[in-house]
Amino acid sequence: MSEQSQPTRSPLIRLFLVLLPLAAMLASFVWIASLDPLRSFNNGAPPVEALTVERTILDETGIQMLVRAGGSEAMVIAQIAVDDAYWSFAQDPAGPVARGDTAWVRIPYPWVLGEAHRVALVSNTGTVFEHEIAVAVPTPKADAGQLRLQALVGAIVGLLPVALGLMFYPAMRGLGRQGMNVLLALTVGLLAFLLIDMTGEALELSADAAALFQGSAMVWLAALASFLLLMAIGRWRGQPEGLALAFYIALGIGLHNFGEGLAIGGAFAAGSAGLGTFLVLGFALHNVTEGIGIAAPILRIRPPLWTFAALTLLAGGPAVLGMWAGSLAYAPQWSALALAVGAGAILQVIVEVTSYLMRQNPDRQAVLFSPEVLGGFLGGIAFMYATAALIKV
Amino acid sequence: MPADTATSIDPSRRALLVGGLVAAGGAAIAAGSARSQTAPDPMAGHDMSAMASDPYAAPMPGMAHGNMTTVGLVDHARNGFDPTPMLTDWDTGSAELLPDGRTLRTFEVDAIDKEIEIAPGIFFPAWTFNGRVPGPALRAKEGERLRIIFRNFGSHPHSMHFHGIHSARMDGVTGAGLIGPGEEFIYEFDAKPFGCHLYHCHALPLKRHMHKGMYGLFVIDPDPARQSDPALTAVAASRLLGTPENANWQEMAMVMNAFDTNFDGGNEVYACNTVGQAYMNVPIRIDKSRPVRIYLLNVTEFDPINSFHLHANFFDYYDTGTTLTPTQRTVDLIMQCQAQRGILEFSFAEHEDGMYMFHAHQSEFTELGWVGMFDVRGPEA
Numbered sequence: 001m002s003e004q005s006q007p008t009r010s011p012l013i014r015l016f017l018v019l020l021p022l023a024a025m026l027a028s029f030v031w032i033a034s035l036d037p038l039r040s041f042n043n044g045a046p047p048v049e050a051l052t053v054e055r056t057i058l059d060e061t062g063i064q065m066l067v068r069a070g071g072s073e074a075m076v077i078a079q080i081a082v083d084d085a086y087w088s089f090a091q092d093p094a095g096p097v098a099r100g101d102t103a104w105v106r107i108p109y110p111w112v113l114g115e116a117h118r119v120a121l122v123s124n125t126g127t128v129f130e131h132e133i134a135v136a137v138p139t140p141k142a143d144a145g146q147l148r149l150q151a152l153v154g155a156i157v158g159l160l161p162v163a164l165g166l167m168f169y170p171a172m173r174g175l176g177r178q179g180m181n182v183l184l185a186l187t188v189g190l191l192a193f194l195l196i197d198m199t200g201e202a203l204e205l206s207a208d209a210a211a212l213f214q215g216s217a218m219v220w221l222a223a224l225a226s227f228l229l230l231m232a233i234g235r236w237r238g239q240p241e242g243l244a245l246a247f248y249i250a251l252g253i254g255l256h257n258f259g260e261g262l263a264i265g266g267a268f269a270a271g272s273a274g275l276g277t278f279l280v281l282g283f284a285l286h287n288v289t290e291g292i293g294i295a296a297p298i299l300r301i302r303p304p305l306w307t308f309a310a311l312t313l314l315a316g317g318p319a320v321l322g323m324w325a326g327s328l329a330y331a332p333q334w335s336a337l338a339l340a341v342g343a344g345a346i347l348q349v350i351v352e353v354t355s356y357l358m359r360q361n362p363d364r365q366a367v368l369f370s371p372e373v374l375g376g377f378l379g380g381i382a383f384m385y386a387t388a389a390l391i392k393v
Numbered sequence: 394m395p396a397d398t399a400t401s402i403d404p405s406r407r408a409l410l411v412g413g414l415v416a417a418g419g420a421a422i423a424a425g426s427a428r429s430q431t432a433p434d435p436m437a438g439h440d441m442s443a444m445a446s447d448p449y450a451a452p453m454p455g456m457a458h459g460n461m462t463t464v465g466l467v468d469h470a471r472n473g474f475d476p477t478p479m480l481t482d483w484d485t486g487s488a489e490l491l492p493d494g495r496t497l498r499t500f501e502v503d504a505i506d507k508e509i510e511i512a513p514g515i516f517f518p519a520w521t522f523n524g525r526v527p528g529p530a531l532r533a534k535e536g537e538r539l540r541i542i543f544r545n546f547g548s549h550p551h552s553m554h555f556h557g558i559h560s561a562r563m564d565g566v567t568g569a570g571l572i573g574p575g576e577e578f579i580y581e582f583d584a585k586p587f588g589c590h591l592y593h594c595h596a597l598p599l600k601r602h603m604h605k606g607m608y609g610l611f612v613i614d615p616d617p618a619r620q621s622d623p624a625l626t627a628v629a630a631s632r633l634l635g636t637p638e639n640a641n642w643q644e645m646a647m648v649m650n651a652f653d654t655n656f657d658g659g660n661e662v663y664a665c666n667t668v669g670q671a672y673m674n675v676p677i678r679i680d681k682s683r684p685v686r687i688y689l690l691n692v693t694e695f696d697p698i699n700s701f702h703l704h705a706n707f708f709d710y711y712d713t714g715t716t717l718t719p720t721q722r723t724v725d726l727i728m729q730c731q732a733q734r735g736i737l738e739f740s741f742a743e744h745e746d747g748m749y750m751f752h753a754h755q756s757e758f759t760e761l762g763w764v765g766m767f768d769v770r771g772p773e774a
Contacts, residue, residue, distance in 0.1 A: 078514030079463050081661075085760030086512070086669070088460040108460050120661075124514050126654020128661060 047073040051121055051129040052210035054102065054331045057139040062108040063119065065131065066331075069097035070210045076124040082109045083118055100212055111136045140268065140327045150265065150323040157264065157283035158257045158319025162250075163312045165291015172292075173299050177360065180299065181367065182376035184357040187249070187293035188350055189380020194256050195346045197388070199223065201259065202339035209333035218333070219340040226344030234352060241356050243307060245297040245349075250315040252349040253290045255342030257315065260287075261322020262335045268327050282390030289383060290315060297356060461760055465513030467668050472509050474525040476671035480645040483612075483634065484529035488537075496537045498584075502529065504547040504594070504607070511652050512662045512669035512762060519606035520547055520594070526667045527648040527692070528592070528609030532634055535587040535616040541580040545572050551602070552578075554595035555611055556732065558585050565595045587615040587632075589688045589714030589734045603731075604653055604660075604694035606667075610646050610734075612688055615717065628717040632686075642686045643679060649691045649699045649729070649753065649763065660695055662762050663753065669762025676748060676766035681741040683772075688714070689737055691729035699763075701737065702726045702754040708739035726754055741769045 009017075032038070050070035057064040063082065069075050074096035080089045089107040097103045111117055117133040140146050172183065199219070206215025234240045234248055260283065294311050326335070354368075361367040368374075469475035486500040502522050509519045509526060522528025533539055545551050550573045554565030559582035562569050570578045594607035615629035617636075631638040650667060651660035662669045679685060691699040702725060709719035710727050714736040721727065727735065741749070752764035 076514060078465075079512055081761065084757045085461050086463045086762060088462050088464050122512075122515055122654065122661060124516055126515050126517055126652070126661060128655045128657075 046125045046127075047071055047075075049075050049123050049125065049127050049129075050211055051075065051077075051097075051123070052208075053119075053129075053131040054210075054333075056131070056133060058111055058133070058136055059138055059141075062106065063111055063117070063133070064104060064106045065119065066102055066104055067097070067121065068102045068210045069099055070212045071099060074098045077103075077105065077121050078124045079122045080105060080107055081120045081122065082107060084120075100210075113137065142328050147324060150268075150327060151320045153264065153280060154261050154320030154323040155316070156280050157260065157287065159312060159316035161284045161287035162253070162291040162294065162316040165288050165293070166295050166308055166312060168292055169295045169299070169308070172295060175299065178372050180296070180360060181357065181370065182372045182379075183292065183296045183299075184353055184360075185373040185376030186289070186380040186383075187296050188353050188357070189377040189382075190289045190293055190384050191249075191252070191346050191350045191353070191380075192377070193381050193384035193388075194253075195343055195350065197384075198256055198259055198339050198343040198346065201263065202336045202343060205332045205339065206336035209331075209336060213333040215333065215336060219336055219343075222337055222340035223344040223347070226341040227347045228344075230345055230348040231351065234348065239355060239359075240352055241297060241359075242301050243298055243303050245352055245356055246294050246303075246307075246311060247314065248345075248352060249294050249297070249349045250311045252342070252345035253294065253315040254318040255338070255345045257287070257290075258318035258322040258325075259335070259339040259342050261319040261324075262326035262330075262338060263322075265323040265326025265328075266330045266335065268323075282387065286384065286387040286391055287316075289380065293353075297353070462673065463512050463670050463762065466674060467510045467513050467671070469668075472525075472668075473507075474667075476666040476668045477675050477677070479525070479530075479666050480647070480677065482530065483532040483646070485532050485634070491538060496534070497540060498533050498537045499540045499542065500529075500531055501542045502544075502553060504543070504545045504551040506547050509606070509667070511654070511664065511667055515654060515662060517606075517652050517654055517662075520549070520551070520602065521606050522553075522609055526606035527650065527690075528607065530610040530612065530646040530688075531592070532612045532614065533584040534614050534633060535584055535619065537584045539580075539582055539584050542577065543570070543572070543580060544577045545574050548574055549602075550574070550596045551594045551607065552596055553580060553592050555580070555582070555592045556590045557582065557611065557613070559583075565592075567597070571596055584613045586715050587613045587629075589690070589711075589736050591690050591692070591732060591734055593692065593732070600694055603692060604651070606650075608648070608650070608690075608692040610648060610688055610690055612646075612714075620717070625717045632717075641683055643683050644686045645677070645688070647687050647689050647701075649689070649693055649701070651693045651696070651758070651761075651763075653695065658695060660693070660761070663693070663758040664762045665765055670764060672751075672765025676768035679741055679749075679767045679769045680772045681744060681746070681769050684738060684740045684742075687737040688734070689727075689729070690734040691731060693731060693758075696755075696758075698728050698730050698755075699758065700726060700728045700754045702752055703737075703739065704750040706739055706741065706744070706749065708737045711736040711738075741767070744769055746770045 048071050052068045052070060053065050054068055055066040067077070076096050077091060079086055081087065087107050087109050089105050092104045092106065105121070107119070109117075111133070113136060115136055117136055119131045119133065121129045121131070123129070140150070175183065202219045202223075203216060206213070206219050209215045230248070230251075234244070240248055264283070291312075294315055357373070358364040358367060484500060486498045488496050488498050491497050503524075505521050505524050507519055507521050507524055508516050509521070511517045519526050541553060543553050550571055552565035552571035555563075559580075563580045563582050565571060565580070570580055572578045590611040590613060592609055592611045594602040596602045614633040617626045617629040617633060620626040620629050627638065630636050631642060633639055647665050648667075649665055651663040653659060654661040664670075665672065689701055693699045707723045707725045710721040710724060712720040712733075712735045714734070719738075720735075727737070729735070746769055749767040749769055750764065751767060752759040
């Protein structure tokens with residue numbers, strides 16, 4: 001009814017109706033900026049200042065830090081004290097750092113291997129921004145040897161366990177419906193653990209990022225967006241199952257392994273992890289179930305052999321990329337973003353695997369609380385939790 | 394704290410200042426980095442590049458302890474005071490003869506809110522006496538009648554509490570010369586006992602009024618006529634400003650202070666006479682043919698003690714300066730708690746020419762700014 005009574009307007013009038021509020025907005029901004037009616041709010045307080053250290057590099061030239069300003073005005077780094085000693089430094093680019101901008105500060109400080117250092121950046125108003133270097137170790141450099149070593153670690157924590165998990169494929173093929181239910185529920189359980197783990201990790205990282213990235217909102221929204229987009233893509237032509245579902249699981253797990261690689265690489269660069277054999281093996285064991293999870297939806301079909309290689313690469317390969325990115329180009333907000341996208345992807349596969357599980361059974365709702373499904377789900381979570389104890393340091 | 398600054402700073406002036414600071418800060422950084430690369434540093438020589446036995450201990454080419462420095466220089470002209478002339482800038486007020494033959498000495502001191510640069514590019518909203526931190530180094534002679542006209546142009550109540558002998562009415566505490574903004578008070582008392590003393594604001598909270606910069610030296614020279622022992626008469630004469638004996642000495646006023654720039658109860662910048670590393674950037678010229686006397690005062694807030702260490706030399710120390718014979722002989726380090734003060738006497742007559750360092754021997758204070766150099770040379774050099 002109401003739509004029909006709407007009067008039709010010429011395009012010119014429509015354009016005018018859009019331009020009018022825009023012009024009013026522009027005029028009001030000009031008015032506020034020029035006449036400054038909010039002047040009386042200025043109580044003489046100094047400007048709000050914020051400085052976030054995004055990267056720290058320790059090498060033969062001393063300490064280098066990438067800092068991002070986030071105050072209400074451009075801010076000046078007046079002096080830098082390392083361990084309560086004012087030290088010479090060079091800033092690149094020099095001068096005040098505008099809101100949102102970054103600058104490198106290079107401090108020729110003789111840092112001590114394996115010990116802690118505290119860097120205090122003092123602004124022109126005397127505000128102090130402290131940054132702790134918990135354990136000083138040389139920052140890995142992007143040379144061939146270093147990249148190869150990190151690729152090896154990434155392969156051990158990412159590719160190897162996925163491949164091992166997929167090797168259970170022939171053994172699992174003979175399973176009946178109940179066995180399938182256990183396996184799919186186990187997959188959902190391990191994915192649920194990864195979802196919680198990743199979200200927590202992303203939120204933790206985002207707290208270290210500059211305020212203007214709005215860490216927590218960024219994490220939740222990025223996860224939501226990635227979930228919705230992957231759901232939409234996945235259901236483009238009906239609900240995914242079989243090989244398509246396996247690839248979605250591999251993608252979600254791949255994004256998770258990218259995040260894991262970031263964390264290991266970042267910890268390695270920050271000197272907080274010695275990356276012992278034990279830790280690396282722990283990661284490998286932790287990730288073996290991932291291969292089993294990927295294999296679960298394709299037990300009823302006979303996929304070509306190359307798909308196993310592709311699934312392994314998609315799920316495990318990102319760990320290598322994560323290692324490189326984490327140790328060489330680390331910034332908390334980008335790591336948090338990557339983890340959040342991964343969390344959204346994990347949620348998508350949780351939904352799809354659950355719906356696949358339900359479709360495999362005649363009693364769709366009841367099967368969710370059947371002993372084998374509940375047992376498999378809780379078993380998956382428990383296994384992940386227990387093996388995670390090996391790798392949390 | 395927000396209430397404090399709200400009343401004290403005119404917003405438009407503040408905006409102007411901040412704008413200027415931004416520009417100056419950038420220039421200072423540029424100047425500083427250039428300086429650290431080119432200028433020969435007196436501290437250079439302890440080269441870290443020698444250490445490389447550990448494969449992880451990366452070589453540090455070009456690194457020396459000479460990098461332990463603030464970057465840039467303080468604009469003393471904008472501050473309105475310069476640590477170098479401040480060393481010898483004694484305020485003797487104006488003197489007139491009283492009917493009874495005594496001298497009446499009158500000082501004028503104003504409390505002023507002022508933002509000062511305490512290390513290159515770092516600004517501190519100080520409360521000052523006469524626009525400088527430390528306040529004017531007042532100097533009088535034992536037995537004179539003193540009159541201090543104190544006006545409060547600041548935003549908070551202030552006072553002048555003298556460490557000396559006076560009546561309760563002149564004590565500078567609440568009800569005895571603690572005045573509000575816009576008010577005036579005249580302190581009057583006799584100059585006694587002779588020694589190296591101080592004055593400071595005694596408004597509450599005391600911590601805030603102290604560390605905001607309200608303190609200064611208050612030196613009372615001994616009257617030689619009051620000494621019966623000829624040796625002590627000569628010592629007293631050498632201490633009395635204006636005598637020929639005194640003219641031979643190189644006297645300096647040094648106040649060890651510190652600033653808590655982020656108001657967290659700990660100091661960010663330590664200094665001698667307010668500006669961190671001022672005497673590293675401009676070493677104090679010493680004529681080695683003449684003896685040196687330092688009137689030293691510690692007003693550092695938050696830290697229990699401060700200290701003075703002289704390199705490559707020893708000195709005699711007169712705690713509080715109330716004696717004509719040293720209270721400690723032949724030492725190279727003395728400690729002072731807050732408001733403790735004393736006189737140091739030493740000579741470089743037998744030394745080679747060169748740069749001789751002095752600093753607090755709390756390494757932390759040293760590295761946060763309280764360090765300087767004596768540039769010791771002959772009178773002709």
